Amino acid sequence: MDVLIKNGFLVDGSGNKPFMADVAIERDIICGVGHFESSEARSVIDATGKMVTPGFIDGHTHAELYTLKNRQCPNEIYQGISTIVTGQCGLGFAPIKDDQFDDSIKVNSGIFGDYRHYLNHWNSFKEFLNQLDGSAVNVAANVSHNSVRQMALGFENKPLRGAALETAKLVLNQAMEDGALGMSVGLSYYPGGYSDTQELIELCKVVKKHDGLFCPHLRNDDGQIPLNPVEEIVQVVKQTGVRLNMLHYRTRGFENISTLFQPFEELEEQGADIHYEYYPYLVGAGLVLALVPSWAQEGGFSKIMECLQSPDLRPRLIKDMDERHKYFFAEGQTAIINLTKDIYSKEIGKSISDIATEHGEGFSESVIRLLVDNELQVGFTGVENQSEELKKKLYEDQYKLFIDKRYTIPAGLMCHPRAFGSFPRIISQMRDRGVPVEYIIQKLTSIPAAIYKLKDRGLIEVGKKADICILDYDRVKDTATFSDTRKQPDGIETLFVNGLPVMTGRSLTGILSGKALRKGE
Numbered sequence: 212m213d214v215l216i217k218n219g220f221l222v223d224g225s226g227n228k229p230f231m232a233d234v235a236i237e238r239d240i241i242c243g244v245g246h247f248e249s250s251e252a253r254s255v256i257d258a259t260g261k262m263v264t265p266g267f268i269d270g271h272t273h274a275e276l277y278t279l280k281n282r283q284c285p286n287e288i289y290q291g292i293s294t295i296v297t298g299q300c301g302l303g304f305a306p307i308k309d310d311q312f313d314d315s316i317k318v319n320s321g322i323f324g325d326y327r328h329y330l331n332h333w334n335s336f337k338e339f340l341n342q343l344d345g346s347a348v349n350v351a352a353n354v355s356h357n358s359v360r361q362m363a364l365g366f367e368n369k370p371l372r373g374a375a376l377e378t379a380k381l382v383l384n385q386a387m388e389d390g391a392l393g394m395s396v397g398l399s400y401y402p403g404g405y406s407d408t409q410e411l412i413e414l415c416k417v418v419k420k421h422d423g424l425f426c427p428h429l430r431n432d433d434g435q436i437p438l439n440p441v442e443e444i445v446q447v448v449k450q451t452g453v454r455l456n457m458l459h460y461r462t463r464g465f466e467n468i469s470t471l472f473q474p475f476e477e478l479e480e481q482g483a484d485i486h487y488e489y490y491p492y493l494v495g496a497g498l499v500l501a502l503v504p505s506w507a508q509e510g511g512f513s514k515i516m517e518c519l520q521s522p523d524l525r526p527r528l529i530k531d532m533d534e535r536h537k538y539f540f541a542e543g544q545t546a547i548i549n550l551t552k553d554i555y556s557k558e559i560g561k562s563i564s565d566i567a568t569e570h571g572e573g574f575s576e577s578v579i580r581l582l583v584d585n586e587l588q589v590g591f592t593g594v595e596n597q598s599e600e601l602k603k604k605l606y607e608d609q610y611k612l613f614i615d616k617r618y619t620i621p622a623g624l625m626c627h628p629r630a631f632g633s634f635p636r637i638i639s640q641m642r643d644r645g646v647p648v649e650y651i652i653q654k655l656t657s658i659p660a661a662i663y664k665l666k667d668r669g670l671i672e673v674g675k676k677a678d679i680c681i682l683d684y685d686r687v688k689d690t691a692t693f694s695d696t697r698k699q700p701d702g703i704e705t706l707f708v709n710g711l712p713v714m715t716g717r718s719l720t721g722i723l724s725g726k727a728l729r730k731g732e
């Protein structure tokens with residue numbers, strides 16, 4: 212054997228109670244779990260007093276372009292994450308046409324950044340996945356609805372029908388054959404949001420044919436379609452039987468969490484395969500362009516820039532943005548600018564409200580100015596300004612969702628403490644509430660592996676791929692904060708990806724042993 216991890220306290224990811232055991236690795240495979248002599252191995256790691264778990268699986272990231280820029284993936288490795296899923300929320304870049312490459316990246320640069328200088332072009336989903344091979348983590352991906360739509364209809368504002376719909380179905384089918392785990396949709400982003408329910412049903416029939424996962428980010432409830440946004444998803448599942456994972460489906464604190472499941476109860480009783488996710492913070496992050504109404508996001512980068520700068524359209528734009536505000540922020544809430552085109556911009560770290568006051572302009576006017584000045588490359592993070600009482604209730608709700616097996620907890624990316632802190636945060640929160648370790652680890656490993664059909668991952672078991680994390684369980688804790696987002700968590704020490712150490716003693720080794728994973732791998 213190549214590596215022997217000796218005397219660790221093994222939590223194997225299955226939900227079984229922990230036990231003392233050695234783990235043996237041969238090449239990239241776990242070849243033994245039990246007791247072995249040190250002399251049998253080329254190298255031995257003493258894990259006395261430490262916990263040994265499968266590498267964690269982060270089911271929801273927007274990290275594809277960042278990963279192509281920085282193959283070391285420090286934020287993920289530091290958290291013990293060995294596999295990420297990208298292409299969520301309907302946002303993604305494969306498949307793609309050559310003439311859409313720049314537009315697509317610029318329009319989404321408020322969340323993904325603009326790393327075009329680091330990228331080689333690709334077209335098919337297969338070529339895109341191939342490029343992600345050889346990062347520090349394994350990368351699997353959904354095909355995004357935006358990509359599928361752009362291949363069929365560019366950035367046009369109408370639902371897919373007829374020939375365009377047929378093209379989209381062929382494109383989607385090919386991406387599924389190329390190894391996509393499923394399809395994500397982002398119905399408050401564009402062009403995905405220009406779809407209607409019928410379009411989603413037609414596309415999900417293709418996803419269902421491949422037993423893929425349908426991952427929706429909900430539409431804003433603004434009357435664009437006759438159904439409410441959750442009911443729309445219920446209809447899609449009812450009519451296609453597609454497996455469902457509701458992205459960031461969590462309470463904002465105003466509703467009773469039991470009502471979250473009600474729309475799905477009938478489907479669940481009939482055996483539908485339904486999952487939900489939340490992440491362990493109370494506010495999110497996103498691209499500032501999302502605050503602009505749908506009609507102003509038509510036509511791609513140049514059209515959007517023109518529209519934002521048009522004096523004629525300005526009154527309507529401001530009025531509709533003020534209207535749209537409530538879909539993103541609760542009463543009295545604002546957002547901090549976390550990303551701009553100029554990485555040294557003085558606006559980073561300031562709230563949009565403060566920027567507006569400084570410039571003597573309204574909130575929406577500031578948003579437009581920021582978008583134009585930064586050529587759309589501007590992102591925001593929410594502000595946790597809930598009362599202590601409300602925060603307590605929200606974290607209590609998160610605990611209840613955590614102990615529900617249908618829920619998974621992804622980490623995510625982007626200038627938000629979640630990028631470095633989610634998994635250690637969830638471990639420490641739930642550990643301190645007395646949730647059994649075997650359940651916590653199962654949530655972060657074999658449960659997401661099963662949902663995303665990554666069959667070789669998420670368990671420490673003979674024959675599985677050797678993605679293994681070694682941690683000092685009692686010390687695990689996130690340290691990243693909203694004012695200091697890029698901080699390495701405590702307690703997570705060593706990580707193997709495909710049998711090779713990408714981190715030892717909390718330091719990156721520089722080894723890039725991650726693979727691009729196709730569905731079923």
Ligand SMILES: [Zn+2]
Binds near residue numbers: 299428458
């Ligand atoms: Zn989303």
